């Protein structure tokens with residue numbers, strides 16, 4: 222295994238040039254700092270161009286009108302931000318529209334396409350061009366003789382999966398990945414299949430995004446999720462927005478921020494970059510605002526810590542509140558602390574013992590700036606802290622999220638309106654996937670109930686997550702990989718190592734809507750199984766079916782597609798799972814096909830097997846669905862002490878060594894994870910360029926790097942191995958010294974597979990140690 226890793230990682234063994242990820246740029250790279258508000262007309266213009274390009278001008282708007290409506294439309298696959306609590310309120314965003322339209326394109330990838338292009342040829346195409354071919358239309362199997370994908374019937378495809386799985390020495394030689402789009406019903410069947418086969422190898426995209434949040438909240442509060450909902454957002458006095466590029470990645474948050482600003486709430490953004498959401502917005506669905514170009518501020522304070530400096534900042538805020546409490550009895554909520562928490566004295570001592578100088582150095586902020594944030598927090602009755610990848614994709618992600626909880630507990634900001642922790646999830650149903658059983662570390666209670674209700678004997682030992690799956694492939698321990706959506710090859714860290722690992726597999730199966738890299742980086746045998754998208758009508762024996770999803774704030778509601786499927790040969794995700802399961806488990810007592818005839822039947826089983834899903838079929842049909850009960854919200858803490866637990870972790874050292882920088886990998890405005898819409902990043906002022914690195918001007922000058930000058934970037938992993946990208950352009954940007962930022966998935970080659978957090982097992986994608994030099 223080490224050998225393989227070294228081979229793919231060693232600088233001396235230069236890999237052949239990888240194809241571009243984005244489309245061919247439409248012109249020369251440009252950088253003009255963006256001074257306009259977020260959303261508004263810039264977004265409207267961008268959407269129109271996109272609709273025209275996808276040939277969806279008629280279907281597009283019709284679909285958009287049906288998005289996120291009270292159980293009569295489909296859930297926007299764009300992000301996991303909850304729907305407006307007021308129901309029929311047209312709350313849509315540019316990126317959601319792009320994402321839906323992307324699925325509804327009129328372009329198709331049929332058998333003629335695969336006959337015309339070999340896999341080797343397609344491997345040289347950009348990722349943009351692959352997806353841009355349109356929707357997949359029928360199942361395909363890889364033919365090694367001709368190096369082409371050729372058609373295969375669904376029956377034969379399932380039999381290939383079934384016989385390969387049956388032929389394994391051990392069910393743990395298979396790994397079943399989930400990308401966070403999958404609806405709850407398919408999710409439930411998928412995990413049931415894996416566990417009935419005998420494995421908990423259920424890696425998911427969450428292993429790369431919010432694993433740290435889940436573990437931290439579980440340890441502190443006894444729940445893996447946030448405790449607030451949109452109503453809380455509407456009544457908070459102070460909102461702390463940490464490590465999220467909301468204008469691009471959770472654009473509907475802009476509406477909440479604008480509304481908060483109007484109400485007089487304080488909005489503090491904490492991010493090394495001042496992102497567009499931290500300035501002002503034109504609320505897109507407010508037609509008068511749009512017509513009058515009326516902007517609303519979305520921030521009252523911006524703080525720019527160094528990459529990884531958040532924990533020190535939070536510690537500083539807590540220290541300040543504790544210092545204040547010596548003279549001001551109202552600074553702390555003593556009654557709350559006494560009644561509901563454990564570990565306060567230790568935490569207080571730790572804050573006292575942490576010197577301001579250390580807090581300043583580690584956060585990269587002055588004491589005066591930290592006190593500004595502390596004052597906002599201390600003066601607010603109700604505070605919400607919200608965060609995303611900027612906090613989680615670090616070695617100390619768990620400690621940092623626990624520090625958020627520590628800070629909230631000091632003033633009793635939990636279990637009451639307008640207060641609490643609020644992680645912003647990624648994929649639209651990533652939270653639901655976990656709730657419905659996608660978990661490589663399932664609890665015994667979960668398995669006991671599943672065993673009883675579904676009459677199976679699930680394995681008890683924990684399974685593999687994303688990184689461990691890749692490592693197991695390297696060792697030859699995982700031979701079958703099933704990707705339920707997503708683009709594993711490109712999304713995972715250490716691209717060459719991941720590619721090499723996937724290529725060792727006996728069989729790779731990708732359930733997808735569009736052609737992507739994961740179809741070209743495949744095992745000895747490979748299947749592409751095309752599925753219905755969320756916008757499409759799902760006809761089964763008992764009529765048109767709906768599926769359910771859970772948003773970032775634990776609301777579960779139905780999603781119903783209404784478009785004619787992209788091809789008559791597509792199957793729904795539940796049907797594909799059932800087909801594979803039936804073939805792999807010939808003696809199964811689970812009525813796989815009966816379930817698929819009517820998803821209510823799946824939901825009836827889920828109601829018995831899953832916590833919080835009682836009376837599922839009725840409640841999910843309520844106008845806005847239902848909220849899964851959150852014990853911590855009711856001040857019931859399922860922790861060992863039965864209380865909310867303060868943590869007392871030492872501050873990590875996040876200051877880059879002399880000559881090195883901390884690099885954060887992130888998304889542009891015009892991409893959805895590995896799906897790239899264009900080479901532009903409007904809010905950051907970038908046109909026609911993805912291979913770039915944002916740097917502080919002083920760091921550039923020190924290295925003799927010119928504006929937009931070419932640079933080489935080399936990362937050094939914990940094991941000392943190095944990885945490089947060359948010929949990137951340096952963009953002088955408002956980012957703290959010692960920090961740099963650029964785009965995933967291009968920069969995944971810099972993230973060593975072995976560099977994952979010891980706290981969460983999450984790959985470290987926001988604090989990559991690099992050197993940057995003028996291009997050789």
Ligand SMILES: Nc1nc2c(c(=O)[nH]1)N[C@H]1C(S)=C(S)[C@@H](COP(=O)(O)OP(=O)(O)OC[C@H]3O[C@@H](n4cnc5c(=O)[nH]c(N)nc54)[C@H](O)[C@@H]3O)O[C@H]1N2
Nearest residue numbers: 316464465466470528529609610611647648887888893894
């Ligand atoms: N349009 C669109 N929407 C999406 C996605 C998409 O690709 N496109 N992806 C979805 C998914 S799966 C996810 S998980 C989310 C991701 O949503 P984000 O978390 O917004 O994703 P990133 O693009 O990685 O942006 C990370 C942000 O954290 C900041 N940051 C980096 N390092 C640090 C740090 O050390 N501290 C702090 N405080 N901030 C830091 C960066 O400047 C950036 O603003 O979005 C979801 N929504």
Ligand SMILES: Nc1nc2c(c(=O)[nH]1)N[C@H]1C(S)=C(S)[C@@H](COP(=O)(O)OP(=O)(O)OC[C@H]3O[C@@H](n4cnc5c(=O)[nH]c(N)nc54)[C@H](O)[C@@H]3O)O[C@H]1N2
Nearest residue numbers: 400426430706707708712732733734735737886894895965
């Ligand atoms: N360096 C670096 N790497 C990262 C990150 C980072 O910040 N930095 N972020 C990580 C995060 S947070 C995430 S979530 C992962 C994303 O990892 P994934 O979820 O694996 O990747 P996506 O790009 O979202 O997947 C896109 C593919 O999903 C398929 N698809 C779209 N809709 C559907 C559908 O309805 N059904 C099915 N079955 N398939 C569908 C399409 O074929 C499309 O090509 O990337 C991770 N990788």
Ligand SMILES: [Mo]
Nearest residue numbers: 426430647648
């Ligand atoms: Mo994510």
